[in-house]
Amino acid sequence: AQSVTQLDSQVPVFEEAPVELRCNYSSSVSVYLFWYVQYPNQGLQLLLKYLSGSTLVKGINGFEAEFNKSQTSFHLRKPSVHISDTAEYFCAVRVNSGGSNYKLTFGKGTLLTVNP
């Protein structure tokens, strides 16, 4: 079984400041890793994903994440945030397998609040 820990439930930052949202995972098998963003009363939008290859992954809206296998982490970063980045962010993992019917395991989410 897999598990995901998002260490911070809330992260307040000022506009144009850098931000890091932390995610650690646990799994006995290889996994794919994802970050999703959820705006109020909406579904989840994929920010970025790590499948294989380069450990630094760039996503939409200026976000990037780095896969660290030894530390089992996949922290999300952005060098300069905007007010519009205020949202809930979810880290998720699923089994690295050829099938498409494997479940995502989500962290509990981190609420990023960007203040002016």
Add this chain to the structure above:
Amino acid sequence: GAVVSQHPSRVICKSGTSVKIECRSLDFQATTMFWYRQFPKQSLMLMATSNEGSKATYEQGVEKDKFLINHASLTLSTLTVTSAHPEDSSFYICSASQPQGNQPQHFGDGTRLSIL
């Protein structure tokens, strides 16, 4: 990019009513769809995995007779909340996976269900 459409976005109805929520993959064939429930300020809870042409696989603690899932085609899955009661009020979100194994899940915009 892949698009998943979920309908309706909001439902308000009386206790005892059955409510059907549709989830459609608009530009790809989804062999697997997932149904989640999200409580306020919490993460997504997987309810069931829906496979085209076969019975859904329900997570432990989810009543299959209360939450009926039908995945009749490669682009449509439906969730019917039967005889809904106020405790069924929640945010329901579907997602769909493309057949290729390493593709991420794409999420609908969710359905806010309010039972009076």
